[in-house]
Amino acid sequence: xxxxxxxxxxxxxxxxxxxxxxxxxxxxxxxxxxxxxxxxxxxxxxxxxxxxxxxxxxxxxxxxxxxxxxxxxxxxxxxxxxxxxxxxxxxxxxxxxxxxxxxxxxxxxxxxxxxxxxxxxxxxxxxxxxxxxxxxxxxxxxxxxxxxxxxxxxxxxxxxxxxxxxxxxxxxxxxxxxxxxxxxxxxxxxxxxxxxxxxxxxxxxxxxxxxxxxxxxxxxxxxxxxxxxxxxxxxxxxxxxxxxxxxxxxxxxxxxxxxxxxxxxxxxxxxxxxxxxxxxxxxxxxxxxxxxxxxxxxxxxxxxxxxxxxxxxx
Amino acid sequence: xxxxxxxxxxxxxxxxxxxxxxxxxxxxxxxxxxxxxxxxxxxxxxxxxxxxxxxxxxxxxxxxxxxxxxxxxxxxxxxxxxxxxxxxxxxxxxxxxxxxxxxxxxxxxxxxxxxxxxxxxxxxxxxxxxxxxxxxxxxxxxxxxxxxxxxxxxxxxxxxxxxxxxxxxxxxxxxxxxxxxxxxxxxxxxxxxxxxxxxxxxxxxxxxxxxxxxxxxxxxxxxxxxxxxxxxxxxxxxxxxxxxxxxxxxxxxxxxxxxxxxxxxxxxxxxxxxxxxxxxxxxxxxxxxxxxxxxxxxxxx
Numbered sequence: 001x002x003x004x005x006x007x008x009x010x011x012x013x014x015x016x017x018x019x020x021x022x023x024x025x026x027x028x029x030x031x032x033x034x035x036x037x038x039x040x041x042x043x044x045x046x047x048x049x050x051x052x053x054x055x056x057x058x059x060x061x062x063x064x065x066x067x068x069x070x071x072x073x074x075x076x077x078x079x080x081x082x083x084x085x086x087x088x089x090x091x092x093x094x095x096x097x098x099x100x101x102x103x104x105x106x107x108x109x110x111x112x113x114x115x116x117x118x119x120x121x122x123x124x125x126x127x128x129x130x131x132x133x134x135x136x137x138x139x140x141x142x143x144x145x146x147x148x149x150x151x152x153x154x155x156x157x158x159x160x161x162x163x164x165x166x167x168x169x170x171x172x173x174x175x176x177x178x179x180x181x182x183x184x185x186x187x188x189x190x191x192x193x194x195x196x197x198x199x200x201x202x203x204x205x206x207x208x209x210x211x212x213x214x215x216x217x218x219x220x221x222x223x224x225x226x227x228x229x230x231x232x233x234x235x236x237x238x239x240x241x242x243x244x245x246x247x248x249x250x251x252x253x254x255x256x257x258x259x260x261x262x263x264x265x266x267x268x269x270x271x272x273x274x275x276x277x278x279x280x281x282x283x284x285x286x287x288x289x290x291x292x293x294x295x296x297x298x299x300x301x302x303x304x305x306x307x308x309x310x311x312x313x314x
Numbered sequence: 315x316x317x318x319x320x321x322x323x324x325x326x327x328x329x330x331x332x333x334x335x336x337x338x339x340x341x342x343x344x345x346x347x348x349x350x351x352x353x354x355x356x357x358x359x360x361x362x363x364x365x366x367x368x369x370x371x372x373x374x375x376x377x378x379x380x381x382x383x384x385x386x387x388x389x390x391x392x393x394x395x396x397x398x399x400x401x402x403x404x405x406x407x408x409x410x411x412x413x414x415x416x417x418x419x420x421x422x423x424x425x426x427x428x429x430x431x432x433x434x435x436x437x438x439x440x441x442x443x444x445x446x447x448x449x450x451x452x453x454x455x456x457x458x459x460x461x462x463x464x465x466x467x468x469x470x471x472x473x474x475x476x477x478x479x480x481x482x483x484x485x486x487x488x489x490x491x492x493x494x495x496x497x498x499x500x501x502x503x504x505x506x507x508x509x510x511x512x513x514x515x516x517x518x519x520x521x522x523x524x525x526x527x528x529x530x531x532x533x534x535x536x537x538x539x540x541x542x543x544x545x546x547x548x549x550x551x552x553x554x555x556x557x558x559x560x561x562x563x564x565x566x567x568x569x570x571x572x573x574x575x576x577x578x579x580x581x582x583x584x585x586x587x588x589x590x591x592x593x594x595x596x597x598x599x600x601x602x603x604x605x606x607x608x609x610x611x612x613x614x615x
Contacts, residue, residue, distance in 0.1 A: 062368065067401075071395065176615060306507050307502045
């Protein structure tokens with residue numbers, strides 16, 4: 001194959017023009033190294049979050065209180081494995097293998113969402129995670145359907161459809177429990193109290209302290225700022241909480257007529273920093289579970305490769 | 315999902331309406347069928363599916379690879395679906411099998427059966443309940459289980475009970491995949507590495523003694539599993555031959571009839587899972603599965 005040499009300036013100009021048109025960058029297109037690195041970091045972190053995120057809810061599959069709920073929860077956690085799979089595949093279009101990314105996760109060089117370092121203490125947490133955690137994830141992810149990198153945007157379209165189904169199942173579980181016994185209503189409120197602030201932290205630090213945001217916005221990888229999305233989530237969630245009959249644990253939460261938005265209190269950013277640093281309640285447990293599954297399965301992956309090689313040689 | 319929450323189906327990738335496997339099926343117990351016998355038969359097959367599903371779902375987030383995690387969850391979901399239909403059918407045929415709950419409890423019959431019976435009231439084979447081991451263990455367990463269950467469901471498609479026939483028709487498609495998955499992995503592990511072969515043989519040795527129970531004679535309503543031995547043997551022998559694995563000898567399980575259940579240390583005189591005589595593994599499995607439901611006998615989920 002003969003290739004026509006192209007000036008680096010021309011490549012960069014073509015890339016910038018694509019971004020300016022809000023068009024997609026595709027795997028074979030030229031892209032700056034920093035853009036590629038930013039995407040790999042963000043997509044891998046998202047993929048890892050799906051995989052680690054199987055654990056807090058997965059812990060309740062065995063104890064689901066009805067067969068219908070067991071089926072819903074199992075299907076939901078299975079979807080998360082599926083999301084991890086699409087996202088690792090999308091990363092592979094940027095030249096990084098799933099095995100490499102798994103290694104980066106297991107050695108702590110890549111992160112996953114801090115929310116999964118909180119424990120799940122009752123069955124109501126399955127509902128609250130669907131409603132608040134998946135709700136926050138949807139606010140973060142819907143704009144990513146329009147992200148500039150094609151494979152990522154397309155994966156996100158499918159993921160967002162499934163996530164909104166997950167959010168509704170969570171809300172429906174909580175709504176059903178609120179119509180049950182007093183003990184169930186208390187369980188729901190207690191769960192919401194624990195997950196409200198960590199959910200607000202899912203949007204990341206305030207814009208002023210978010211080092212990677214500006215460039216990601218300029219490249220169209222990210223479409224809205226952390227604070228914008230956090231506000232959107234609060235505004236969306238308050239009426240849902242009222243319909244449910246639960247209180248959100250923030251004394252400063254009130255409607256601000258002038259701004260046309262809800263005012264709300266400041267999350268504990270020290271806590272977020274600690275959880276990201278690895279000092280959250282379940283960081284060690286989540287990583288140990290993932291590492292054990294990976295190591296326990298090593299002989300199976302080796303056997304499958306050996307079998308495939310032998311079959312290929314025949 | 316309730317209609318209230320299902321919303322506009324056009325916005326969901328696969329819609330919100332799921333196919334009802336019993337749509338249009340005559341649910342009356344056919345004339346000449348003893349409702350108690352029908353219930354006992356459905357309970358036996360429903361318990362097999364429920365307990366097997368519970369064990370398979372323990373693999374969730376622990377499989378060797380994402381593809382296998384998804385596959386195992388899929389099979390657990392299929393069996394859970396079969397269990398729900400079969401337990402509901404048992405309850406409809408003979409309400410006497412359903413445990414009593416506090417007055418006004420909203421717990422449906424399928425859940426009363428799953429969550430409010432004790433170990434000795436379960437009728438599943440012991441193969442389904444023994445503790446999980448490594449990946450070779452789940453492959454062997456699924457192979458033995460699905461070869462026998464597929465042969466049974468194929469025959470049950472023409473059951474005089476229309477509900478059981480419909481459940482079997484749906485189940486045949488599902489279990490065909492389970493058997494295929496297990497067979498492919500059996501071959502892969504047998505011919506993969508020395509370690510995978512050693513682990514496969516260890517799992518086969520441990521689980522084989524429970525295989526005969528799948529084909530134990532059953533009198534009364536339904537296809538007698540004992541009549542399936544010939545076709546089950548043909549399939550298993552074929553898998554063994556292709557994989558180059560020797561068929562194990564037929565010895566009874568080392569713990570047959572001597573296993574204490576429910577942690578009481580009570581010894582049972584002979585018998586199998588079908589008579590409510592289980593291994594020590596069932597009681598802890600149920601303790602976990604039933605813990606939330608039993609704490610809220612009047613709860614709504």
